[in-house]
């Protein structure tokens with residue numbers, strides 16, 4: 001079992017805040033992934049059972065629950081901060097406690113960040129990203145060495161409540177984040193605790209194969225066709241630098257009717273070629289460009305992302321740039337050492 005890093009007093013305080021809370025909010029990051037959704041809902045379900053009768057616990061995601069994860073237990077309770085702005089404001093105003101999961105700074109909640117920062121309630125952070133923004137939270141449970149926030153939630157709640165509030169639904173939520181943040185137990189799983197967590201969760205009669213299918217085998221036909229286009233027409237390969245890069249303008253996305261959610265995971269294709277060591281994906285949005293970076297071995301893409309005003313993990317990081325799409329592309333090329341280098345193959349825009 002993971003035991004490092006928890007302060008007994010902090011755990012007692014957190015348990016106390018939940019026990020005395022009346023209106024409690026849980027929040028995770030924009031464009032939620034499996035770990036965000038899983039830790040948000042797993043923690044919500046346990047807090048439901050740990051809190052006093054009659055209190056209200058509300059999970060919130062800045063732009064709602066992605067369709068890949070709507071099958072998670074209690075996903076229908078998630079307030080979409082963007083679409084249900086008034087509801088979010090009301091719940092935040094009433095809240096005595098806000099628990100933030102799988103984010104290291106309020107900025108990761110995008111359009112909710114300002115209100116979250118200004119909120120007067122107690123704020124707790126449970127996260128595994130580097131450099132938590134300490135001044136924004138009253139209590140921090142941070143463990144960058146751990147596979148996923150879901151794993152951290154498992155160990156933290158076990159230390160706080162033993163297994164009193166665990167059940168099959170909670171285990172399903174937490175296993176989801178463990179699975180997605182490790183790419184199906186392929187990376188970020190160097191610590192034995194990751195597999196110990198999986199073993200703990202499987203005890204609750206969850207179905208790993210079914211969860212895997214619901215996460216992975218979910219493509220629409222349009223999305224599959226877009227991937228074909230992306231790999232054929234937009235993948236640039238730089239063998240000498242061992243870099244692969246894909247960049248998608250708004251026009252590309254409109255042509256196939258795809259959005260950011262549909263591109264979740266596409267960046268990982270850059271590292272599927274055995275010679276490639278660093279991969280990047282750029283996606284133009286209205287007024288900004290999203291950059292995703294991935295690395296295999298020694299390269300620290302977190303440092304690279306920080307230079308673009310973002311961050312993340314050593315081998316998976318990202319940034320949101322407000323420069324133009326073209327400028328962002330130039331900047332990324334410079335950081336990757338491929339500015340002015342001819343890619344292996346690159347068909348010009350159609």
Ligand SMILES: [Mn+2]
Pocket residue numbers: 035036102128148149181
């Ligand atoms: Mn995570």
